[in-house]
Amino acid sequence: MKRKASISHDQAIIRRLRKDPDFAAEYVRAALEDEDEPASC
Numbered sequence: 001m002k003r004k005a006s007i008s009h010d011q012a013i014i015r016r017l018r019k020d021p022d023f024a025a026e027y028v029r030a031a032l033e034d035e036d037e038p039a040s041c
Contacts, residue, residue, distance in 0.1 A: 017024045
């Protein structure tokens with residue numbers, strides 16, 4: 001039986017962001033709310 005080639009986590013996220021606008025919006029919203037990252041201002 002042939003196995004599917006695996007992809008990286010980053011590649012999987014990118015694919016889902018491109019295919020699912022609701023997921024993309026929530027992903028961006030969560031990133032903007034993340035206080036662990038320092039502000040770039």
